[in-house]
Amino acid sequence: MSPALRPGLEFTWQYTVPSKATVPQLYDDIPMCTDMPDVLATGYMVGIMECACLQALRDYLDWPREQTLGTLVSFSHLAATPPGMTITVKGRLAEVEGRRLRFEVSAWDGEDKITEGVHERHVIDAERFNQKIAAKAARTAR
Numbered sequence: 001m002s003p004a005l006r007p008g009l010e011f012t013w014q015y016t017v018p019s020k021a022t023v024p025q026l027y028d029d030i031p032m033c034t035d036m037p038d039v040l041a042t043g044y045m046v047g048i049m050e051c052a053c054l055q056a057l058r059d060y061l062d063w064p065r066e067q068t069l070g071t072l073v074s075f076s077h078l079a080a081t082p083p084g085m086t087i088t089v090k091g092r093l094a095e096v097e098g099r100r101l102r103f104e105v106s107a108w109d110g111e112d113k114i115t116e117g118v119h120e121r122h123v124i125d126a127e128r129f130n131q132k133i134a135a136k137a138a139r140t141a142r
Helices: 042-056 126-140
Strands: 010-016 066-077 086-097 100-108 113-125
Touching: 010 042, 042 066, 042 086, 042 100, 042 113, 066 100, 066 126, 113 126
Parallel strands: none
Antiparallel strands: 010 086, 066 113, 086 100, 100 113
């Protein structure tokens, strides 16, 4: 992790909502969900916010050796967004504590503010992490 990664880093990232991100498409195997409105699913919105924070870290990590994993999400979902609209995420790195990174983020769909909240990520050594996951998978495969 670069020593230049410090609180105060601000970023903007855009993402166009695909059809697969709507409630009926994302949960097409769950009764009742297919009858829900064709709007951005909250779970997918959370993923967009995570990806925005990840993109902001691009120049500060020794990728792919160093990566980050989301460990906390706390977002409100304020407005519905149909597929095809472009979301603009604005964020700020609020804290760096060891390997923990805390972001304050919000997003708009061009018409409305759709979300705001906080997100935390932890910097990991990808090889070490993948070895632990492989060992866990091997233990549960028995």
